[in-house]
Amino acid sequence: MDTYDVAVVGCGPVGLTLARLLAMKGLRVAAIDPNRLVCHHPRATHLDDETMRLLQTLGAQDMEHRFLRQTAWTLHREDGRAFLQQMLPEEESDQGWRTDYQFHQPDFESRLRGLLAADAGVDLWFGWTVSAIEQDDTAVRLTLLDRSTGAETTLTAGYAVGSDGANSFVRQAMNAEVEDLHGTQRSLIIDIHPFEHPAQLPADSGFILCQGKRPVTYLPIFPPMLRFEFMLLDEDDAAELERPQSVYELLSRWLEPGSYRIMRTDTYQWHARLVRGWRSGRLLLAGDAAHQMPPMLGQGMCSGLRDAANLAWKLAAVVKAESPSALLDTYESERAPHVRPYIEESARQSNLIEALGTGAVPEPNGTRTIETFRPLLGPGLVT
The missing domain is CATH 3.50.50.60 (FAD/NAD(P)-binding domain)
Incomplete structure (x- = not known):
């Protein structure tokens, strides 16, 4: 023992x-x-x-x-216009490092x-x-x-x-x-290794595109790896969407089939x-x-x-x-x-x-910039 x-x-x-x-x-x-x-x-x-x-x-x-x-994080309407953005500082913070990395x-x-x-x-x-x-x-x-x-x-x-x-x-x-x-959703996670970085996708910032019934999150991980997360509805068939043909269709807006290696397709439930x-x-x-x-x-x-x-x-x-x-x-x-x-x-x-x-709420007007927030510790050693 x-x-x-x-x-x-x-x-x-x-x-x-x-x-x-x-x-x-x-x-x-x-x-x-x-x-x-x-x-x-x-x-x-x-x-x-x-x-x-x-x-x-x-x-x-x-x-x-x-x-x-990482330099920025943006939420876009379906037509691509930004309505919420967070610009990430390039200088070091009070911790002695950049504020955000992938x-x-x-x-x-x-x-x-x-x-x-x-x-x-x-x-x-x-x-x-x-x-x-x-x-x-x-x-x-x-x-x-x-x-x-x-x-x-x-x-x-x-x-x-x-x-x-x-x-x-x-x-x-x-x-x-x-x-x-109360924040439960399913997402189809697709990680890829593109043979060349797609010209229409940013290399050092991420975004969420609130499109139709399947909003998509884009994240560069570390070159050359990229991640896409498609938010799924209850009626979506996860097993079908995880198939390579579905992946090619979902990513066709940005990449041609054959221009990347699919590293992962998984459905994950967030809570x-x-x-x-x-x-x-x-x-x-x-x-x-x-x-x-x-x-x-x-x-x-x-x-x-x-x-x-x-x-x-x-x-x-x-x-x-x-x-x-x-x-x-x-x-x-x-x-x-x-x-x-x-x-x-x-x-x-x-x-x-x-x-x-899903159209349950109207699209917001204009573009709002948000700042990073840092919550305080609760009572413990110091009340």
Whole structure:
């Protein structure tokens, strides 16, 4: 039986960041993830200046040259006229980095996995899934199953953090309540590798085109990769739209078939949800396990990384007996009020875009420019 200070269950960007921060504090960490290798297609695509500063803390700031510096974000009417725009500053923010970047998630995860592999205080349980969790006043016991061999083992940890995504096993074990903030839509996600960048599409800015019944989001990821997200209605047949012929038709406005490689076609359902109760004894939640939001603000992963930054030093202080365990209760009280405005605003924009596409609301007049907003932390260490 292996014993750790903290077991991190789920090692996407949030879990990897949390494990790295804990190890840097001198804790013994189990990093557990069902995937032996990094998923080869991107899921998240956006990070901000606060995220870059966190990468600097992790020792991975040199990846910035592999990130696309984003310059603008615009919402368009069906005829192409803009009605909402956000111009992103080219100068560095107070965090010492640009405010918005697009990135390729597999590279991001690969770098963080490598940093963990080189750390003697971390054991990588990649290819293992957690099948059972029990806790008492002194420890958490996790039963792990090797996905390739069927072998089973048990780990013990002082604490366990579920950063295991929207369908979190740890959250289910905690029986945590989930608040629905009403922003559920389906999107067909198409990632492509064009052989040449299409001249009619911007190379460093994204947009949403509120067209007909199927609004489309365009995002350059990192050259040459591009993403298109088509918002689907209830009656849309996702399986049919995921077929290559449908993809060629959907993208024909911008690209000729044969001018690109299709990397991914998946239908994803977005939700706007916030968990109540991020801690239950020695179990905690982070990232999508604690909150989910539509992609309109690009703050889903960024919010999860803020969770990791807030939680890591508090867990380290408690494990080292430098602070009482009550310190961990300030984690949710600070983070939940900060992430809620992002969820609510992304849900509002998502619902607006859907309504515009279906004609449920009239098109707005003129063009409005919006500024980036930064919610405040909730009461915690400082009230």
